[in-house]
Amino acid sequence: MLTIKVISQETDRVIKGLEKKHFKNAKETVELVLEIDAQRRAAQAELDATLAQSKQCAARIGQLMKAGAADEVEQVKNEVASLKEKAKELQEKMDAAAAKVQEILYTIPNIPYDEVPEGAAAEDNVVEKSGGMETPLPENALPHWELAKKYDLIDFDLGVKITGAGFPVYKGKGAQLQRALINFFLDEARKAGYVEIMPPTVVNAASGYGTGQLPDKEGQMYHCALDDFYLIPTAEVPVTNIYRDVILDEKQLPIKNCAYTQCFRREAGSYGKDVRGLNRLHEFSKVEIVRIDTPEHSKESHKEMLEHVEGLLQKLELPYRILRLCGGDMSFTAALCFDFEVYSEAQQRWLEVSSVSNFDNYQANRLKCRYRNADKKTELCHTLNGSALALPRIVAALLENNQTPEGIRIPKALVPYCGFEIID
Numbered sequence: 001m002l003t004i005k006v007i008s009q010e011t012d013r014v015i016k017g018l019e020k021k022h023f024k025n026a027k028e029t030v031e032l033v034l035e036i037d038a039q040r041r042a043a044q045a046e047l048d049a050t051l052a053q054s055k056q057c058a059a060r061i062g063q064l065m066k067a068g069a070a071d072e073v074e075q076v077k078n079e080v081a082s083l084k085e086k087a088k089e090l091q092e093k094m095d096a097a098a099a100k101v102q103e104i105l106y107t108i109p110n111i112p113y114d115e116v117p118e119g120a121a122a123e124d125n126v127v128e129k130s131g132g133m134e135t136p137l138p139e140n141a142l143p144h145w146e147l148a149k150k151y152d153l154i155d156f157d158l159g160v161k162i163t164g165a166g167f168p169v170y171k172g173k174g175a176q177l178q179r180a181l182i183n184f185f186l187d188e189a190r191k192a193g194y195v196e197i198m199p200p201t202v203v204n205a206a207s208g209y210g211t212g213q214l215p216d217k218e219g220q221m222y223h224c225a226l227d228d229f230y231l232i233p234t235a236e237v238p239v240t241n242i243y244r245d246v247i248l249d250e251k252q253l254p255i256k257n258c259a260y261t262q263c264f265r266r267e268a269g270s271y272g273k274d275v276r277g278l279n280r281l282h283e284f285s286k287v288e289i290v291r292i293d294t295p296e297h298s299k300e301s302h303k304e305m306l307e308h309v310e311g312l313l314q315k316l317e318l319p320y321r322i323l324r325l326c327g328g329d330m331s332f333t334a335a336l337c338f339d340f341e342v343y344s345e346a347q348q349r350w351l352e353v354s355s356v357s358n359f360d361n362y363q364a365n366r367l368k369c370r371y372r373n374a375d376k377k378t379e380l381c382h383t384l385n386g387s388a389l390a391l392p393r394i395v396a397a398l399l400e401n402n403q404t405p406e407g408i409r410i411p412k413a414l415v416p417y418c419g420f421e422i423i424d
Helices: 004-009 011-020 026-067 070-105 144-150 156-162 172-191 205-211 236-243 298-315 362-367 391-401 412-418
Strands: 126-131 195-197 202-204 229-231 247-249 255-264 283-293 320-324 336-344 349-358 370-372 378-380 382-390 407-409
Touching (some): 144 391, 202 205, 202 236, 205 236, 236 255, 236 382, 283 391
Antiparallel strands (some): 370 378
16 A cells, blocks of 8 residues: 555645546545544644643652652652553544545555556557567367367356356366466576465455455455455465565565466456456456565566566467556556457457556555665565466467468477367
């Protein structure tokens, strides 16, 4: 979350940044935070003065007792009791104001970097780069959901029977392809210096608040109400929370972690062609890369992460493009975000497969993730993460773009992981 220091010292910049993200009532919300924080500071000042006065009175009691002034002692004791009651009320007032400020701060998104383009929605995003070759398809090319049925790779109806829509069952070479992609992505991450983590796929509310999914995305998360646990929407949540309430040494940075997990998203409100087949699921596999870094190096880390994800798509021989997201299409927590999309030849549309984001110190402030610099002073870290990669739409594009009259060709990089060169 944003720090009070930044909000109070750079108020205009914060308001402009929130407006760039199309956050409603930006000015009024910021002013409310400052007003309540001023009340907290006033209560703190009055509390400090009251405690100091109480301490002086306590010292006077000792002096009066030595002087034998019993009547005055009782009078001062009554004054001390009154001051203690006042201090208690002021503490409660200060705590209530601090809690209210915290509550509002949790609802305020991160402010975007200057290089984030203006815009309200996806159509305002900027294409930074394109790569890969478009694949000529045979006549009557099929979309992936028909290919999955033809080659008995994925059973969507069986998933509906077992659970519901959006929970497919992978079978035979379809299951092998899933496992091959997971292992390929993890191996590539390890080669790039990422340490693999195998985290829980359910987290507590503190973890959800730490990375910013709560309260912003609460309606999109599966909630286990009895235990107050949440199924993770991404490995970002448990992996980044490893560093919650931790003070790192600068020499440990950057920290580079990767993790494969199942991910769960309610995707409320999704409908139509955008949800057909693997296009949008409630449960899916994903490999995530996460970095904890210093403010001075985080932009370089972001660049390295983008190059890593681009390298994966190049090895998978998929046509892709990289988008710089506009302010209105960025996530709640991101300061700068790039999306990767692959082209689905059979569907004739672009499919998002990764978001790679720099969160500046926004998550770190919520997490209290800090590091001790060379001067032994503690500072907030910067956090970054990205999908490397999410499987469903990668599988969709691989099936569609590699279909031939003989079967579905497997990219060379995946053959050692799959154990076969073609699905027929």
